[in-house]
Amino acid sequence: MKNKQQVLTKRPIGFPERDTWELREEEIVEPAEGELLIEQHYISLDPAMRGWMNSSRSYIEPVQVGDVMRAGTIGEVIKANNHPKFKEGDILSGWGGVQQYTTTDGKDYYPVDTNLASEPVYIGTLGMPGMTAYFGITEVGKIKEGDVVVVSGAAGAVGSVVGQIAKIKGCRVVGIAGGDEKCKYLIEELGFDDAINYKAGNLRKDLKKACPQGIDVYFDNVGGEILDTVLTRINMHARIVICGAISQYNETAPKGPANYLSLLVNRATMQGMVVFDYAKRYGEAALQMGKWMQEGRLKSREDVHEGIENFYDTFSRLFNGEKIGKLVLDVREK
Amino acid sequence: MKNKQQVLTKRPIGFPERDTWELREEEIVEPAEGELLIEQHYISLDPAMRGWMNSSRSYIEPVQVGDVMRAGTIGEVIKANNHPKFKEGDILSGWGGVQQYTTTDGKDYYPVDTNLASEPVYIGTLGMPGMTAYFGITEVGKIKEGDVVVVSGAAGAVGSVVGQIAKIKGCRVVGIAGGDEKCKYLIEELGFDDAINYKAGNLRKDLKKACPQGIDVYFDNVGGEILDTVLTRINMHARIVICGAISQYNETAPKGPANYLSLLVNRATMQGMVVFDYAKRYGEAALQMGKWMQEGRLKSREDVHEGIENFYDTFSRLFNGEKIGKLVLDVREK
Numbered sequence: 001m002k003n004k005q006q007v008l009t010k011r012p013i014g015f016p017e018r019d020t021w022e023l024r025e026e027e028i029v030e031p032a033e034g035e036l037l038i039e040q041h042y043i044s045l046d047p048a049m050r051g052w053m054n055s056s057r058s059y060i061e062p063v064q065v066g067d068v069m070r071a072g073t074i075g076e077v078i079k080a081n082n083h084p085k086f087k088e089g090d091i092l093s094g095w096g097g098v099q100q101y102t103t104t105d106g107k108d109y110y111p112v113d114t115n116l117a118s119e120p121v122y123i124g125t126l127g128m129p130g131m132t133a134y135f136g137i138t139e140v141g142k143i144k145e146g147d148v149v150v151v152s153g154a155a156g157a158v159g160s161v162v163g164q165i166a167k168i169k170g171c172r173v174v175g176i177a178g179g180d181e182k183c184k185y186l187i188e189e190l191g192f193d194d195a196i197n198y199k200a201g202n203l204r205k206d207l208k209k210a211c212p213q214g215i216d217v218y219f220d221n222v223g224g225e226i227l228d229t230v231l232t233r234i235n236m237h238a239r240i241v242i243c244g245a246i247s248q249y250n251e252t253a254p255k256g257p258a259n260y261l262s263l264l265v266n267r268a269t270m271q272g273m274v275v276f277d278y279a280k281r282y283g284e285a286a287l288q289m290g291k292w293m294q295e296g297r298l299k300s301r302e303d304v305h306e307g308i309e310n311f312y313d314t315f316s317r318l319f320n321g322e323k324i325g326k327l328v329l330d331v332r333e334k
Numbered sequence: 335m336k337n338k339q340q341v342l343t344k345r346p347i348g349f350p351e352r353d354t355w356e357l358r359e360e361e362i363v364e365p366a367e368g369e370l371l372i373e374q375h376y377i378s379l380d381p382a383m384r385g386w387m388n389s390s391r392s393y394i395e396p397v398q399v400g401d402v403m404r405a406g407t408i409g410e411v412i413k414a415n416n417h418p419k420f421k422e423g424d425i426l427s428g429w430g431g432v433q434q435y436t437t438t439d440g441k442d443y444y445p446v447d448t449n450l451a452s453e454p455v456y457i458g459t460l461g462m463p464g465m466t467a468y469f470g471i472t473e474v475g476k477i478k479e480g481d482v483v484v485v486s487g488a489a490g491a492v493g494s495v496v497g498q499i500a501k502i503k504g505c506r507v508v509g510i511a512g513g514d515e516k517c518k519y520l521i522e523e524l525g526f527d528d529a530i531n532y533k534a535g536n537l538r539k540d541l542k543k544a545c546p547q548g549i550d551v552y553f554d555n556v557g558g559e560i561l562d563t564v565l566t567r568i569n570m571h572a573r574i575v576i577c578g579a580i581s582q583y584n585e586t587a588p589k590g591p592a593n594y595l596s597l598l599v600n601r602a603t604m605q606g607m608v609v610f611d612y613a614k615r616y617g618e619a620a621l622q623m624g625k626w627m628q629e630g631r632l633k634s635r636e637d638v639h640e641g642i643e644n645f646y647d648t649f650s651r652l653f654n655g656e657k658i659g660k661l662v663l664d665v666r667e668k
Contacts, residue, residue, distance in 0.1 A: 059599045228590070242598045256562070256590030264576045264606030265393045272598030 003028045004333075005068045005099035006311045011055055015250040015319065018312050020053070021069060021098075029103040031081040038092060038102045038109075040075035042304075043311075044123040045327040046157070047221075047318050050249040059274045068097040069311075072128055074112070074119045075102070086111065093122050098311055100331050116290060118302075124157050124326030125293070125300035126286050132243060132275040133161035134285040138169075140241045140273045141217040145170035148211050150230060153221030153246060154195065155182035157326035161289075162219045163192050164298050171217075174210045176203070176226060178321045185324055190299055203229050217241070223248045224255055231259035238268040250319065301325030306334070337362045338667075339402045339433035340645045345389055349584040349653065352646050354387070355403060355432075363437040365415040372426060372436045372443075374409035376638075377645075378457040379661040380491070381555075381652050384583040393608045403432040403645075406462055408446070408453045420445065427456050432645055434665050450624060452636075458491050458660030459627070459634035460620050466577060466609040467495035468619040472503075474575045474607045475551040479504035482545050484564060487555030487580060488529065489516035491660035495623075496553045497526050498632050505551075508544045510537070510560060512655045519658055524633055537563050551575070557582045558589055565593035572602040584653065635659030640668070 006021040031037045052063050052070050063070045073096030080087050086106050094109035096102040112122045124130065136158075137143055137151075149166040153159040154175025163173045163186065175186040175195040183195035194210040196203065207215075207229060214235035220227050223245025234240070240263075248254040263270055278285070292298035303323040305314045308331040317323045340355040365371045386397050386404050397404045407430030414421050420440050428443035430436040446456045458464065470492075471477055471485075483500040487493040488509025497507045497520065509520040509529040517529035528544040530537065541549075541563060548569035554561050557579025568574070574597075582588040597604055612619070626632035637657040639648045642665040651657045 057599070223595070242595070244598070245595055248595070254592050254595070256592040256594050258588050258590040260590050260594070260604070261557075261576070261579055261582070261588070261606070263604060264578070264608065265391070267606050267608055267611060269603055269605045270594070270597060271603045272595070272601050274598065274601060277601060 001028055002026065003099055003101040004308045004331075005097070006308065008053065008063050008065050008067055008069050010065055012053055014252055016050070016053070016315070021312060023309060023311075028101050031079050031103050033081055034083060034105060035081050036077050036083050036086055036092075036104055036106050036109075037079035038073075038075045038094075038096060038104065039078045040073045040096050040100055040102060040331055042074050042120050042123060042328045043096070043098055043331055044072035044127065044129075045314055045318055045329060046072070046129070047244055047246045047249060049315065049318075059276070068099050070095060071098045072123050073097065073102065074123050091119065093127060098308065098331070100308060100333065117293065117300075120302040120304060120326065120328045121300050123328060124302055125161055125298065126289060128275055129157035129326060130161050130289055131278060131282050131285055132273075133158045133165060134289060135275060135278040135281070136241050136243050136273050137162045137165050137217070137219055139278070140271050141219055141239050143169050143171055143217055147171045147216040148174070148213055148235075149217045149219070150174045150176065150207070150211065150215050151219040151221070152176040152226050152230075153244070154186055154192070155324045156221060158243060159219070159221055160186070160190060160301070160325060161298070164190055164292075166217075167191055167193075168292060168297055174207075176222075182324055185301075189301075198226055204232070207233055214238075219243060220245070222246050223257075227257050228259050231257055231262040234262055234266050234268050236266050236268075238266055240268065240270040242270060242272040246319065303327050304330055306330045335362055336360065337433055337435040338642045338665075339431070340642065342387065342397050342399050342401055342403055344399060346387055348586055350384070350387065350649075355646060357643060357645075362435050365413055365437050367415055368417060368439060369415050370411050370417050370420055370426075370438055370440050370443075371413035372407075372409045372428075372430060372438065373412045374407045374430050374434055374436060374665055376408050376454050376457060376662045377430070377432055377665055378406035378461065378463075379648055379652055379663060380406070380462070381578055381580045381583060383649065383652075393610070404429060405432045406457050407431065407436065408457050409436070425453065427461060432642065432665070434642060434667065451627065451634075454636040454638060454660065454662045455634050457662060458636055459495055459632065460623060462609055463491035463660060464495050464623055465612060465616055465619055466607075467492045467499060468623060469609060469612040469615070470575050470577050470607050471496045471499050471551070471553055473612070474605050475553055475573050477503050477505055477551055481505045481550040482508070482547055482569075483551045483553070484508045484510065484541070484545065484549050485553040485555070486510040486560050486564075487578070488520055488526070489658045490555060492577060493553070493555055494520070494524060494635070494659060495632070498524055498626075500551075501525055501527075502626060502631055508541075510556075516658055519635075523635075532560060538566070541567055548572075553577060554579070556580050557591075561591050562593050565591055565596040568596055568600050568602050570600050570602075572600055574602065574604040576604060576606040580653065637661050638664055640664045
């Protein structure tokens, strides 16, 4: 039994080339006393991965060249060597990396109940992306009933949850996404009030039409032109949540929001967030979101691909727009 | 007796040309029943004036072409026609515009006591710039003892007060200004801990040296490269007060802060402010700042020029760096 891994071979400049990772086959490391061996089932693909590959100062250590690529995972304990907390058969979520087997002391792993939701959901709507959405829109965006909320990357793992939570909280919700299919999904499946296909090229006009009363809260996953256009439509005391900037992650010269002085004119706030700060409250959020899911008020969609060999192509889908919902890769050997 | 006025002739593109205003001589308008005639002594020159000349949506109505240029003023009531509040001899501050005489119902004018401070101080440290500094650094910047505070445009009317208040509140204060003379003034006269001459061209290095522990609060008057460089040095939960962007006001294509994702990494906040929101609390601030001035803890410097004919050249000093402290123009006929 071998362990296939995707290892970082170099620091990319711009969009990563195929040889930025290399598929390596290693012997499985037997768990020492107090350790676990986890067979990973799914890995989570997140835009943030691109940032982790840069050497620059950030909210988390960069992945080192030569190391297994960092990724959130969900998998099953197949060997527990006198582990104090977990036993064989437990399904654990954690930072297992892009590999099929992880040998670990189990620190920072937590068990999930797959009777309540499927495994991919636990690295999506009930995992980091869901937590990001929950705390970002409630704590940083400070939404209240009646707010006009706009979210970009709206059909993605974070954006789709942001919009649904805002709807549950009584806001008017407009999603921005790339393509008519995604917009249709947002309105018809997720109940957004409106959706704008930014690829149609009329963002400014479409935004004005969708938000005639202006924008109270903007949850930004993309940066670039979309952020800049939204800034022209914000209301007094608007809150802008900076969660990500997928349009800029592969740019060698990132673009700042030229219209940022709209913050001054409107006494508005632009605030950055990192989900890890809310770690102590994940349980509370998962409970609430699980309840909404059971009630059918919060929907989750996963885009599942297969084969650790296909990591690069799957990763690329994060940036080329070819996915709806949470992107995951089933890394089990078939 | 004639009233000389500076009238807006056109909307400037980029830095205003000399013929953007025209000196007009009008008959003085006699005050009607319940009105006042004010002989203006000083007008306030503020970078914000540049924004008021644009037609675009902002925090205040644009000055219309053909109208007297908007300006804060201080002057003396020389005729009161049964005015309910003010009498001849009162010294009033208000929005009298760039002219020698203003006929008004007195709404939004307030009386000042020139025994306590000189007239120019009432349109400087005890006027709008001082109020901006006070509420900006305390309410938006939320400074607390021990914070590292950086302020740009530090030798200006707002910046110099921001830095002094932060010192009074127990912060380490670093000013950014253009030129060695200004830096010397900040350290030797105003008691800043350090000052950086950005024109020396080593801002990044100098900032690192001046703030080895990073930056907790940045009060921005300038935007552009300076804002972008500061963003690379902010601490976790830093607050950035967007008060102005003098480097951008005359740009036809304003530049956004390319490093704004530092807000995300550091869970930092960038918030815009407009002083008018604190109008109800001006009295409280003036009282506090007046006390500090009497105690010698808050110093004020005015750069006084003469002659309404020289409005254009004086206005230009706001942008060419040729002034320290509050720029005012004595518009009385000599």
